Amino acid sequence: MTTATDAETAPATNPASTDGRGAVVLSGITKLYGDQVAVDDLSLTVQPGEFISLLGPSGCGKTTTLRMIAGFEHPDAGDIRVSGKSVLNAPPYRRDVNTVFQAYALFPHLSVAENVAYGLQQRRTPKAEIRDKVTQALDLVQMHRFGDRKPTQLSGGQQQRIALARALVNQPSVLLLDEPLGALDRQLREEMQLELKLLQARLGITFIFVTHDQGEALSMSDRIAIMRAGRIEQLADADTVYARPASAYVAAFVGxxxxxxxxxxxxxxxxxxxxxxxxxxxxxxxxxxxxxxxxxxxxxxxxxxxxxxxxxxxxxxxxxxxxxxxxxxxxxxxxxxxxxxxxxxxxxxxxxxxxxxxxxxxxxxxxxxxxxxxxxxxxxxxxxxxxxxx
Missing domain, CATH: 2.40.50.100 (RNA polymerase II/Efflux pump adaptor protein, barrel-sandwich hybrid domain)
Incomplete structure (x- = not known):
């Protein structure tokens, strides 16, 4: 098996910025489920403001890696640093990250605005501040006029925007996205790919995006980590991954x-x-x-x-x-x-x-x-x- 070299996995920008807000550094993380290795001694550095995709087939370890960054799973070895600080002992709600899942998990009995405000309310944010932040978050995803509707009154693409607004309202330094477009039809998925990239560029937030769809990864990412059996097979920009794949595995998976x-x-x-x-x-x-x-x-x-x-x-x-x-x-x-x-x-x-x-x-x-x-x-x-x- 070909594995990514240090030169390939190194980010293009100044390594000193890996301690900045939004930097994510995975150092030799391993995750076991019984005798099965889900993630195998994986190391990865994500720069602040970078859009990076974890791409691979089912069972390659990409979602497990994302869940360890989020705090929903804990590595058996290695370290995870977010914005320069280890988060190994921090619960999910104490990490400066938010996650958008494929299943949007919106509360059906709450309005759109109430769904977006929920996390702020749990943090006991003052009401006036909640109102301002919810308005800003809905404006970001162009959904302000739908604030009084219930999620069941929205299309799939609109629900996806609300899930994004709910994740962004706390202004996290890192946004984790676990196949958030998988439930959308092809045309809407392509539209949302463009919107996500534009939104990320405008906000400057670090995006770590998990997908098995090569088209999504190629069209949106600054760099793509092709995963295989819990490891990174190649880490590079879209042009390099497509034109100069590091192995037959990468060549077959991309295009x-x-x-x-x-x-x-x-x-x-x-x-x-x-x-x-x-x-x-x-x-x-x-x-x-x-x-x-x-x-x-x-x-x-x-x-x-x-x-x-x-x-x-x-x-x-x-x-x-x-x-x-x-x-x-x-x-x-x-x-x-x-x-x-x-x-x-x-x-x-x-x-x-x-x-x-x-x-x-x-x-x-x-x-x-x-x-x-x-x-x-x-x-x-x-x-x-x-x-x-x-």
Missing amino acids: QQNFFRGRIEESGAAIASPHALVRAAKATLTGTGQGEAAVRPEYIRIAADDPTETTDANTARGELIGVSHLGDTMQYLVRLGDEQSLIVRRPTPDAPALQVGDPVLCTWAAHHVLLFPADDAAQEGGYVAPPTTV
Whole structure:
């Protein structure tokens, strides 16, 4: 397994700011449930005002990590510091953090304004101050005119805004978000992604966002921590995670990849798979064992096959078994053999007119090829080979 190096996990800004308000530092935290390791010696530094996402499949430890920062779970080892102070012995209500969950947990018998005011009332905040803070919080999420309504009178997106206002009304230094958009439909979820990022930029509050949705993480985050089996596999900005994944696991989980498995050849610069010799621009593998090559669908060109044309590396012949219109792109599913298919995506204006059943030739450039050791990480990361029958 590839783990993030110190250089990769180091924040881009001045390390001295890790003691500032909103900084979160996890140092070697481990969480066990019986003999199961949920979080395994994990270290992470989040800068004040940073938007960072914990991304990974179910069971990778991302929500457990968030719950330990919030105080709902306690690590078996390690330390957690928020704004420069250890919070290991502090209950949730004594930590300068607030949490927004996927289930908004609004009180149905209270009005919107009363829901937002609830935390302030528990702290015995003066009534005049409560009124001002609730107004400010509702204004932040553009919900002031709904203050007298009950949660059941609101849409899912409006309820999500109220949950955010309730979390922000205490002006925490860190906001923890545990898949808060998961219950929304696609269009509303995309709208809320933009609103969340704009809100975070305006407030300057540290956001730690847990999601299994790569699109959410890519579109909103300053940095993304890809988690695997309780550890961070890679920690980097969206461009780096997408274009230069640290492992086959990351490559498979972020976006889609076409994987070719086979023998390592050409001094570590190529993979000889049953259906194609896949060559990278430079050698990155060692030895002569098994390896994997990955090519993203958008980097593959497709055309009607000319059987008289000779082929070299980075070409594959197959049969077109599916064509899908995705709006701005056309997607082609190509069968290379009984256990190998390719997904190809081309911009709609430039997409070739091909029909199911056509013999096709797929080609790609060496600089778009990524090479990895073979360790079944692609399947673990979420990659499932396209079907070879339709």
